[in-house]
Amino acid sequence: MKEPFVDISNIITETQTLSDLELQTYLNSLGPSNTFAGNQVDAAVDDALLAKSGAFRDNIDKLAAGDNNVYNASKYYINAWDLKNAATTLDNAAQASITANSAGTNENTRQYEINEWANSNKLETLYILQLILVFVTFACVLLFLNINGVVNSSLFKLLTAIVGFIIVVIILVRARYTSAVRDGRYWDKSRFPRQVGTNG
Amino acid sequence: MAFCPANTLTFDVNSSPATGNTYYMTSYVAPTGTISCLPNNGTGFTGSSVDSNGSVTTSAMSAWIGTLLSSAAAAPTVSDMKANSLIPADTFKTKSEALRNNIQAEYCYYYYPYQFALAKLLTAASTGATSTGATADSTYTTLKANTVILNSKLNQILQVLQALVVSRSTSLTGYQSDSALQTLDTDISTARSNLQSHSQALQNKNMESDVKSAMIDYTVEKNSSSRNLLAVYGFMNIVALGMLFYLYRAAKN
Numbered sequence: 001m002k003e004p005f006v007d008i009s010n011i012i013t014e015t016q017t018l019s020d021l022e023l024q025t026y027l028n029s030l031g032p033s034n035t036f037a038g039n040q041v042d043a044a045v046d047d048a049l050l051a052k053s054g055a056f057r058d059n060i061d062k063l064a065a066g067d068n069n070v071y072n073a074s075k076y077y078i079n080a081w082d083l084k085n086a087a088t089t090l091d092n093a094a095q096a097s098i099t100a101n102s103a104g105t106n107e108n109t110r111q112y113e114i115n116e117w118a119n120s121n122k123l124e125t126l127y128i129l130q131l132i133l134v135f136v137t138f139a140c141v142l143l144f145l146n147i148n149g150v151v152n153s154s155l156f157k158l159l160t161a162i163v164g165f166i167i168v169v170i171i172l173v174r175a176r177y178t179s180a181v182r183d184g185r186y187w188d189k190s191r192f193p194r195q196v197g198t199n200g
Numbered sequence: 201m202a203f204c205p206a207n208t209l210t211f212d213v214n215s216s217p218a219t220g221n222t223y224y225m226t227s228y229v230a231p232t233g234t235i236s237c238l239p240n241n242g243t244g245f246t247g248s249s250v251d252s253n254g255s256v257t258t259s260a261m262s263a264w265i266g267t268l269l270s271s272a273a274a275a276p277t278v279s280d281m282k283a284n285s286l287i288p289a290d291t292f293k294t295k296s297e298a299l300r301n302n303i304q305a306e307y308c309y310y311y312y313p314y315q316f317a318l319a320k321l322l323t324a325a326s327t328g329a330t331s332t333g334a335t336a337d338s339t340y341t342t343l344k345a346n347t348v349i350l351n352s353k354l355n356q357i358l359q360v361l362q363a364l365v366v367s368r369s370t371s372l373t374g375y376q377s378d379s380a381l382q383t384l385d386t387d388i389s390t391a392r393s394n395l396q397s398h399s400q401a402l403q404n405k406n407m408e409s410d411v412k413s414a415m416i417d418y419t420v421e422k423n424s425s426s427r428n429l430l431a432v433y434g435f436m437n438i439v440a441l442g443m444l445f446y447l448y449r450a451a452k453n
Contacts, residue, residue: 041322049315052354056307057203059361060300066368067274067296073375074289080384087391094398101405108412115419122426129433136440143447 113185120187124178128171135167204308211316213343224313225346228306235271237303237360239264244356254355261363268360269367272299299364307357314350321347 139160145151151159183189212221228242236242249260256264269275274295324340375381 041319041326044322045315045319048318049311052358053203053311055358056354056361059358059365060203060304062365063300063361063368066365066372067293067300070368070371071289071293071296073372074292075286077375077381077384078286078289080388084384084388084391087388087395091391091394091398094395094402098398098401098405101402101409105405105409105412108409108416112412112415112419115416115423119419119422119426122423122430126426126429126433129430129437133433133437133440136437136444140440140444140447143444143451147447147451 117185117187121178124174128174131167131170135163138163203304204311207312209312211313213320213339224316225349226313228309230302230306234298234302235268237268237299237306238353238356239267242306244353250352250356254352256356256359261359265360265363265367268299269364272296272302274299275367275371303357303361307354310350310353310357314347314354317343317347317350 142151142156142159146153146156181190181192183191209222210220211224212218213224215223215225217223228236230236230242238244240246245256245260245264249257251257272295274292321340321343324337324343
């Protein structure tokens with residue numbers, strides 16, 4: 001059957017409508033591509049920030065290390081300065097101690113010399129006492145013999161006088177030697193008059 | 201980011217943002233008593249100081265680092281170290297830490313706006329919202345320019361950091377070559393050797409002193425012995441004289 005009449009304008013309108021719907025459907029099909037683009041943007045932003053953050057973190061750590069190094073260097077210097085001062089103070093104390101010790105050693109040495117001299121002087125006195133004892137004992141023996149008539153009075157006096165004289169001479173010689181010749185510091189050292197032509 | 205506190209701001213591209221939002225191009229304001237780590241009150245290096253690659257020229261950076269360290273009082277000199285006190289070192293430690301914290305705060309301040317702007321810019325680029333017809337979209341153009349500014353600020357902060365690291369290294373090298381420090385090392389060595397020699401001498405002196413003390417003790421003993429002998433001989437002489445006197449009296453009778 002042949003259609004009596006066809007409205008061409010309606011056909012065109014319907015065709016356009018269908019075409020728009022198809023286009024709309026097609027455009028809707030592009031949705032996943034937009035999601036892909038959004039994901040790519042996030043990745044790009046993350047990458048850019050990650051690089052920047054890494055550089056910042058690296059440099060801030062280096063700066064902190066540098067600051068610590070400078071601080072430690074400062075402390076090292078100050079500690080070294082203190083160490084030097086302490087060592088110098090300690091050294092001065094050691095030097096003073098050495099000086100004091102030297103003075104003490106000198107005092108000890110002098111005390112030793114004094115003691116030695118005093119002891120030798122005592123021995124000298126002892127020697128004199130021994131001489132006197134010998135003389136008195138000798139006189140006692142002679143007197144005893146004289147009383148018993150073994151030795152006459154003249155011989156007793158003569159021998160006593162001779163021995164007494166010898167002992168007195170010995171005592172005088174020793175006394176003079178000690179006072180005039182013997183060194184005041186060392187008992188066994190003699191002092192001699194300065195020789196002509198020398199600086200001694 | 202671990203080195204930046206979590207972002208709590210909501211950024212807005214409008215210079216008059218909605219309530220509760222923050223305009224993403226708001227400039228950093230340094231806390232009272234501190235200065236921005238970027239020159240020109242935080243706006244960054246001027247165009248003449250930056251080359252086409254975005255690198256700050258050496259002279260401009262050196263001048264700014266000097267100013268920054270001086271303002272932050274975070275530049276210890278050798279003379280500070282010679283102050284014979286830990287105070288300059290401790291002050292430097294505090295100030296340098298504050299400077300690092302300020303730089304980090306400023307970096308973090310621009311970090312999140314940059315993240316926001318970059319994401320906006322790339323989103324706009326990916327969605328084709330870069331132009332309106334034949335002409336470029338003004339919002340996109342502004343966003344792009346502002347993103348470049350934020351990126352430039354972050355890069356300049358990084359370059360300032362790098363220059364500070366170099367500055368610290370230079371300071372350490374300077375300390376090593378300082379004559380006063382070298383003299384100090386020599387002084388310490390000298391004091392050490394003096395101490396050693398004096399310690400040795402002191403030990404020797406102590407030994408000598410001990411020997412002398414022993415000799416004194418010996419002479420004291422000798423004197424004591426001689427004194428006893430004198431007493432004995434004195435007594436014997438008295439007895440002998442008494443005997444002599446007795447015999448003399450006997451002879452008389």
